[in-house]
Amino acid sequence: MSARLTVCHECDALLQEVPQAEGGGNAICPRCGAGLYRLGPDKLQVLLALSLSALILLLLSNLFPVVGLNIQGHQVETTVFGAAGQLWRDDMPVVAGLLLATTVLIPLIEMLALAWMLLPLCLGRRPPAFVLLFRGLRLAQPWAMVEVFILGVLVSLVKLSHLADVLPGTAIWCFGALMLVLAVLSSLLDHRVLWRAWEAAR
Numbered sequence: 078m079s080a081r082l083t084v085c086h087e088c089d090a091l092l093q094e095v096p097q098a099e100g101g102g103n104a105i106c107p108r109c110g111a112g113l114y115r116l117g118p119d120k121l122q123v124l125l126a127l128s129l130s131a132l133i134l135l136l137l138s139n140l141f142p143v144v145g146l147n148i149q150g151h152q153v154e155t156t157v158f159g160a161a162g163q164l165w166r167d168d169m170p171v172v173a174g175l176l177l178a179t180t181v182l183i184p185l186i187e188m189l190a191l192a193w194m195l196l197p198l199c200l201g202r203r204p205p206a207f208v209l210l211f212r213g214l215r216l217a218q219p220w221a222m223v224e225v226f227i228l229g230v231l232v233s234l235v236k237l238s239h240l241a242d243v244l245p246g247t248a249i250w251c252f253g254a255l256m257l258v259l260a261v262l263s264s265l266l267d268h269r270v271l272w273r274a275w276e277a278a279r
């Protein structure tokens with residue numbers, strides 16, 4: 078088997094990869110000390126479970142209301158789609174579009190693409206359109222901003238709390254859990270793992 082080569086993304090040193098160790102840890106560039114990649118067994122099933130959990134949480138986050146307000150006995154609730162609709166009616170179509178794209182559409186496409194790639198790979202098969210989806214995933218990643226949305230909602234809740242009774246909806250908890258799952262997923266997801274699994278699959 079030919080030696081695998083890797084390039085340090087910081088100093089462009091061409092290095093020979095060390096074999097995957099059982100114990101884990103990180104491979105470090107000997108010239109500049111930059112972290113190169115994660116060592117240890119590939120956890121495709123864990124990644125698949127996380128991406129499916131993210132899909133379920135994303136679905137729940139959009140079905141239930143994010144927040145409710147109780148203003149002198151008059152109660153109003155809104156979902157993400159409701160908020161986007163209101164923004165649209167208030168002549169802010171760009172903001173409405175950005176809200177839907179960054180909190181619903183792009184995370185949804187990202188998680189579907191990941192599940193589409195991981196499910197066959199876990200079964201030892203090569204998923205169709207792998208290269209195309211892989212490129213799409215890399216392009217989409219910077220645009221998924223669930224955490225920015227959560228932060229925005231929390232800031233507005235605090236600001237509104239002295240005007241009305243603020244009732245956090247089910248979706249805000251789902252969004253919180255989704256944010257955690259996405260954070261764990263992105264810390265575990267090494268693209269080299271996907272390529273390695275693709276090479277080993279038939």
Ligand SMILES: [Zn+2]
Pocket residue numbers: 085086087088089090106107108109110111
């Ligand atoms: Zn380096």
